[in-house]
Amino acid sequence: MSLPTLLAVDWGTSSLRGALLNTTGAVLDMREFPRGILTVLPGEFENVFNTCFSDWMQTPGLLCLMSGMAGSRQGWQEAPYCACPAGFAELGQHAVWLQAKRIALVPGLSCLNAGPLHIPDVMRGEEVQIFGALHLAQRDSATLVLPGTHSKWVQVEHGRVTHFKTYMTGEVYALLSQHSLLSKTLDVTGAFDRATFLQGIDQSQQSGSVLHHLFAVRTLGLFNRMPASAMTSYLSGLLMGEELRTQIHAVQNGQVILVGNENLTMRYALALSHLNIDSQCLGAQATWAGLFALAATLTEIP
């Protein structure tokens, strides 16, 4: 049973990754290309896909399931957002089929916030990681966090995403550490400093605004109260802590499932543990597991 049956593709903003899976979901082979959708001209998506994967696509009966920005308005073809609450059934129903039903684009998810403006929130690509992570963790209800440029805090109940919120944490961290006044006092080559990171977490739980707390990165340096090499850890703690301040009340069963690269999920796990919340970390395997599980439901659809 090691014949390839699914080509799972994650076509994001900055990279294109594909994995060949067998009928048990095991990864037989994997490829990664620096061909994120930002590098692809309109009308060229099929050519780029063929260049990268046409040999694999020659396998008879092989299905290709694709998540990420390939289904965005700037991608191969738009797969409009699927409104929450949504689970596998809704994702499958809204998949967009290409190439005589050999390729399916997985739609992203949208939800509306509770406030008076009913502001929408969106994700694209993370939905597959969420369902993959739930499958790996053998759970059907959970709070998940997908850290990154735009962190997602996600509530899943009975196998359906009910609500989520995006935080621009990673992007704000990058802007501040590269372009702001603070960048002059930060030594970005400094190693991760656990104690200082947790000081940032603690400080962000205090009343007041993160726009104020950030200025401490300058003043603690000015008064020689913190070495420049520890400042990035403090800044990281302040910003992650701001997410936690507004989200820890919503964590289901005192446990969070973290999905993402180890460097980030390790920090969230540390911060959550400091605030007495358990966590479980999962990495890239969540994407392949999610696409595999989704493919299984798709082939059942008449």
Added chain:
Amino acid sequence: MSLPTLLAVDWGTSSLRGALLNTTGAVLDMREFPRGILTVLPGEFENVFNTCFSDWMQTPGLLCLMSGMAGSRQGWQEAPYCACPAGFAELGQHAVWLQAKRIALVPGLSCLNAGPLHIPDVMRGEEVQIFGALHLAQRDSATLVLPGTHSKWVQVEHGRVTHFKTYMTGEVYALLSQHSLLSKTLDVTGAFDRATFLQGIDQSQQSGSVLHHLFAVRTLGLFNRMPASAMTSYLSGLLMGEELRTQIHAVQNGQVILVGNENLTMRYALALSHLNIDSQCLGAQATWAGLFALAATLTEIP
């Protein structure tokens, strides 16, 4: 009584401004140079000053009082921060004298925040605007806001600054509108949109984090819920609103004195009025009034 008696100088990061005042504090003449301290090499401050003001300094008995970054560690000579609570007396006592007591550098202010880390906060230049504004408003206790790259919220009681907090609002606004993903959906040439600005103010008063609220600038555009030309007003409202959310409880007597350029103070006045708080706006005259009032106390010092 129109003889020049004081050269008031505001030497900041990006510009050097000077005003010649008579014995009643009226401005006789004013000059501005693109010679902020970032353009001046160490050891060259006296030369630059002489180039710009030596003709005025030939007036017999003329005193020069200088505020701003000229007194920072990277300036002409360091005038260490004066700890709060501090008023005119403390500023005068900690002034640093140059050129046979013809020039005095006004120190900045520092204070310690209440949290467990006792994080310091600092200002340099704003202290003179604060005392000038109080003089112009004929008040000795007030809440003041000095908007800008780094906004200051200041409490003054009986003529002394008791506490203040810095918010990196202006800098974060600039980073987001110039370098972030949001910059792609913003039309920065759009005129100020009052209604959308106030929607941003309202949204930021809701529970949740500004790091999340910011993402709406992308999603409202994605779903055609807000024109790109109004987005900068919404972003501006979200960030100013975050300051207000954490500071309006501390406003003394339901009124704020706003000091700064009209474009910014007008927006704060609008947002404050929307939240039922009165305000009074003052501009650059606060700097000259502050240095003049301080000079009067200095010459009384033995």
